[in-house]
Amino acid sequence: MSSIRRQSIISSLVIYIGFGVGLLNIYLFTRKGIFLEPQYGLYNAFIAIATLMMAFSSFGMPTYIYKFFPYYKSHLPDKKNDQAAIALFTGIIGFIVIILAGILFKPLVIKKYITYAPEIITYYNWIFVLGFGLLIFTLLEAWAWQIHKSIFTNFLKELGWRLFTMILILLFAAQLISFDLFIKLFAFSYPFIAVILLAYLLYTKQIHFNFKLSKVTRRFSGSILKLSSFVYAALVVFNISIVFDSLLISSVMKDALAQLAVYSVAQNIAAMIQAPQRGIISASMIHLATAWKEKNMEMIRKIYQRSSINQLLFACGFFSLVVLNLQDAVVTFELKDTYLKAFYVVIFLGMAKLVDMGTGVNAQIIATSTYWRFELFSGIILLSVMLPLSYILTREYGIVGTAVAQLISISIYNLIRVLFLWNKFRLQPFSRQTVYTILLGAACFALSYWLFMDLHSWTGLFARSIFFCVVFAGGAIYMNLSPDIQPVLKNLKSRIGWKS
Numbered sequence: 001m002s003s004i005r006r007q008s009i010i011s012s013l014v015i016y017i018g019f020g021v022g023l024l025n026i027y028l029f030t031r032k033g034i035f036l037e038p039q040y041g042l043y044n045a046f047i048a049i050a051t052l053m054m055a056f057s058s059f060g061m062p063t064y065i066y067k068f069f070p071y072y073k074s075h076l077p078d079k080k081n082d083q084a085a086i087a088l089f090t091g092i093i094g095f096i097v098i099i100l101a102g103i104l105f106k107p108l109v110i111k112k113y114i115t116y117a118p119e120i121i122t123y124y125n126w127i128f129v130l131g132f133g134l135l136i137f138t139l140l141e142a143w144a145w146q147i148h149k150s151i152f153t154n155f156l157k158e159l160g161w162r163l164f165t166m167i168l169i170l171l172f173a174a175q176l177i178s179f180d181l182f183i184k185l186f187a188f189s190y191p192f193i194a195v196i197l198l199a200y201l202l203y204t205k206q207i208h209f210n211f212k213l214s215k216v217t218r219r220f221s222g223s224i225l226k227l228s229s230f231v232y233a234a235l236v237v238f239n240i241s242i243v244f245d246s247l248l249i250s251s252v253m254k255d256a257l258a259q260l261a262v263y264s265v266a267q268n269i270a271a272m273i274q275a276p277q278r279g280i281i282s283a284s285m286i287h288l289a290t291a292w293k294e295k296n297m298e299m300i301r302k303i304y305q306r307s308s309i310n311q312l313l314f315a316c317g318f319f320s321l322v323v324l325n326l327q328d329a330v331v332t333f334e335l336k337d338t339y340l341k342a343f344y345v346v347i348f349l350g351m352a353k354l355v356d357m358g359t360g361v362n363a364q365i366i367a368t369s370t371y372w373r374f375e376l377f378s379g380i381i382l383l384s385v386m387l388p389l390s391y392i393l394t395r396e397y398g399i400v401g402t403a404v405a406q407l408i409s410i411s412i413y414n415l416i417r418v419l420f421l422w423n424k425f426r427l428q429p430f431s432r433q434t435v436y437t438i439l440l441g442a443a444c445f446a447l448s449y450w451l452f453m454d455l456h457s458w459t460g461l462f463a464r465s466i467f468f469c470v471v472f473a474g475g476a477i478y479m480n481l482s483p484d485i486q487p488v489l490k491n492l493k494s495r496i497g498w499k500s
Contacts, residue, residue: 014151015275018158021166026268028169030261030335035172037338039179041250041257042119043186044264046127048246049120050190053131054138055239057094060232061087062142063367066285067227069146070293072216078208082217084143085209091139095132102128117256126187133190140197140207146286147206156193158275164189230373237379241386241409245402248394262338263399266345269322273353276314280307284361288368300365301427308360308429309437309482315357316441317472319350324448324464332457341399348403352410359414360429362421374420382413433481440479444472 029040065087072083102109102124110121141153165186172182201207217224246267249260284303291299323346330340366375386409393401421427448468455463477485 014154015158016272018154018162019272019275021159021162022268023272025162025166025169026265027333027335028166028173030265030339032334032336034169035179037258037261037336038119038255039257041117041260041264042123042183044246044260044267045117045120045250045257046123046130046183046186048243048250049127050131050134051239051243052247053095053098053128054134055236057091057098057131057135058138058232058235059090059094060228060230060235061091061139063231063235063372064224064228065139065142065146066289067368067372068216068220068224069143069286070289071220072214073146075216076214078205080210080212080214081208082210082212082214084207085211086217087139087143088136088209089211091135095135098131099128117250117260119257120250123183126184129187130190133188133192133194137190137194137197140194140201143207144197144201148286149206150283152200153197156197160193160196161189164192227372230376231367234376234379237376237383241379241382241413244386245390245394245406248390249399249402252391252394253398258338259399262341263345263402265339266342266349266399266403269326269342269346270349270353272322273315273318273350274357275318277311277357280311281361281364285364285368288361288364292368292370297425297427300425304360304362304365304421304427304429305431306482306484308358309431309433310484311357311360312354312434312437313476313482315354316437317469319354320441320445320448320472321465321468322350323347324445324468325461328456328460332461344400345403348400348407352403352407355407355411355414358429358434359418362414362417362429365421365427366417369425371420371424374417378413378416378420381416382409385409385412433479436479437476437481440472440475440481444468444475447471 029035029043065083069083072081106124109124137157141157144150144153168177168182168185168189171177172179177185198207246260246264249263250256253259284307288300288303291297291303326343326346327340329335330337363375366372366378386405389408390402390405393405395401397404418428445468448464448471451467452460452464476482480486
């Protein structure tokens with residue numbers, strides 16, 4: 001557990017630094033006098049569509065790496081390991097199919113977006129560049145996670161990618177490049193970090209491309225094909241659920257890209273709440289796969305419960321800070337008044353993140369188990385709820401309705417997976433500390449709100465935030481809400497030479 005804890009903490013710190021840069025980017029995107037709302041909306045539409053391209057073209061290769069890496073590692077020397085070559089070759093073939101589909105269905109895309117978001121049509125071809133870079137990075141990232149390089153990949157994706165974007169934003173703000181050049185250069189942001197990761201893995205000799213089929217591949221070929229096909233369908237379904245809200249807003253709402261800009265601000269803020277999840281998942285995957293291989297149910301149970309409480313602690317704290325300060329922040333940082341509309345969207349999207357994080361790494365446990373097929377079934381249920389509900393609520397209540405649909409769908413999705421794991425393995429993520437964490441967060445939120453409700457601007461932002469952090473963190477330490485709190489504090493004390 002100490003290895004998972006260490007990688008999770010360092011990765012989370014890297015991710016939060018990246019989110020700090022991301023917040024600065026959001027500030028520059030939304031500040032008066034730099035970008036127009038439709039321009040920021042187009043930027044987010046690019047990311048949503050590229051994510052969908054990655055899902056369709058990956059053919060389940062990331063999960064193939066997660067599931068079978070321990071077997072390749074145990075039975076083959078590094079230079080004869082053909083898993084990386086198979087994954088990348090399959091992904092490239094998949095993206096060629098996406099390009100052909102993009103050409104074939106371009107008239108349909110034009111018909112769908114020409115009315116409310118014609119800018120997407122203007123830069124249509126450049127989205128493929130971004131999508132291909134995201135695909136290659138995702139495949140290399142899956143490999144890097146298995147060789148315990150999750151910190152470096154998180155550094156690239158969460159910090160390096162945002163720094164690349166920030167440079168483009170600053171160049172545009174200084175009027176050194178046009179928006180046309182900005183969006184074209186942005187299309188190379190994911191290819192940029194993919195090339196860096198590939199170069200690093202090749203330079204350190206931690207990846208080899210052997211195109212001769214190994215004995216492991218031949219032995220497990222049937223299982224690999226079954227796993228990849230089912231997980232591929234599940235991944236497509238899951239990624240559609242992630243980006244469907246953005247695509248829906250772009251296609252059915254008047255002034256679509258401006259509305260998407262407001263919704264995307266809320267999405268990005270809510271994503272901050274979920275930052276530790278990425279670090280915990282990346283650190284846990286290899287341990288879960290190995291635990292299933294060794295039938296170590298106690299290790300799986302520990303990872304499940306600790307991932308739940310650790311993520312919930314972070315989520316409750318950040319969600320409370322965001323809701324306490326969002327409206328004051330929009331005014332204090334001189335953002336456009338239109339972004340005040342994001343407040344209620346943030347609340348509902350933030351609650352969805354709380355649910356998702358509080359239920360732990362259930363998706364990863366299922367994906368690395370012999371019941372990995374259930375990921376597809378649960379994903380289909382998610383889409384069957386989300387798609388019609390999002391369409392109806394978005395039509396009726398705008399972007400707030402979209403956020404409510406997300407909350408309802410994600411809650412049902414996670415409930416189904418929690419019940420499945422309990423029914424099959426008697427695994428569940430909750431404890432008394434789960435209830436105590438929620439009560440502590442609610443109490444600290446209420447106290448911070450009522451004590452500082454009349455303070456605004458910088459004074460209010462700092463006073464509320466500092467008070468909440470001190471009380472919430474102090475309460476979590478005093479109540480020992482996570483078994484990882486004391487080891488982390490002990491390690492920090494030893495590093496700074498503080499002896500009890």
